[in-house]
Amino acid sequence: MKSLQQKMFGEFASGNLNDKVNQANKEYLKIIHQREVYPTDEAVQKLEVFDEELQNSSISGEEVLNRLIEFGAPATVAQLGGRYFGFVNGNAVPAGLAAKSLATYWDQNSAMHVLSPITSKLETVAERWLKDLFGLPDSTAAGFVSGTSAANLCGLAAGRFRILQRAGWDVNENGLNGSPKIRIVAGKDAHSTVLKAIGILGLGKANIEWVEVDDQGRMIPDALPTLDEMTLLILQAGNVNSGSFDPFNKICQKANKANAWVHIDGAFGLWAQASNELQYLTKGIGLADSWAVDGHKTLNTPYDSGIVLCKDKDALVSALHMTGSYIVVSKERDGMFYTPEMSRRARGIELWATMKFLGKNGIDEMVTGLHHRAKQFATEISEINGFHVPNDVVFNQVLIQCDSDELTAKTMELIQHYRDCWVGGAMWKGKKVIRVSVCSWATTEEDISISVKSFEKALREVQSLESV
């Protein structure tokens, strides 16, 4: 009998598992644009096969993969298609997806240059390209993290470190017990992950000074409290419902005068800066101190890819390392100094590959295209009796309402049941809305029309049931 080790050597050498994965992936991509957007109830039901005790003996790799291919694949959500509009997600550019797959086989640890020179190089290049695309100051450093949740945490940690350090307090050494008080100023529509970060950082959600927002969810500059050098001001590029942008230029100028720290949560919206048509929305972002942005939303890198950018490199590095000072381990980039983790997969590879594939014009075209498809959705749905769009579609988000909350909820349920597209719900200004987020490179004009038809069919069916 073969030993376990012999079996694994054999699986590496034969390449059978790779062939199987390649074949399965090929088939998956072939059908993903036609398949129902959300898995069928039957496919979800069948996930029961995974509910078992771990067996004693090792099985073959092939059996493991068979199970995933047979039961896992049908239960996936078709995010790679063109009609998934739920939450604010994203597709994956083919070259990025393929590069991730390549990097999976390389299985690099991105902690330090000495652990993976290729990862260190591509992170260095990606950092430079991102700074250029977003028009950020030259001193800006980037950390490659799992998403904007982590990036918000890192950016705010850098701000916390610097504000207290300027006040003569080392937060790494002394913590927050007895520290000078940091003021936190945020718009009433700040994203939940910002609040989570504030909680984790020990700053206390109850300490937030909330700023009034307008009918689109934008911070009202005149509603800002007096800012000072103890203030951590949190702005937003891309409201998660309406897609609106805070007026950065005006607010950042005020904040800079007061020497406050400005953090921008730009998970999906920061990419407006890469679009000629839309960069009026991000005017002034370069005046902030830290930024959080996702690759896996608007840029369409595969999951998980988020980036923290910080103008004050020393603050970022100090905040994420308990030494409080910047240690240079090698002359090249050691990625772990810019992230909470030490060991980390090489997500910089697919980020680099996605940007390299698209080029500046390609990124512009893709981001602008999402906006145009969102506008198309808003226009077509508004022409149908019984639907209203309560937000200005400035970016990729469209909010849709029926004549009552009940109608909106029932219509959405039916749309989800049809599976021609997938949309989720939210509350907007106290009323239920269906939220459409156009985030996929694959969304065509036809996809929008098919989805709008599905909306119409759902509403008519709900109305006909109501009138019985």
Ligand SMILES: *Cc1c(COP(=O)(O)O)cnc(C)c1O
């Ligand atoms: C999605 C999102 C986040 C969280 O990002 P993750 O990548 O999911 O961690 C934060 N802020 C905004 C505005 C978002 O849209």
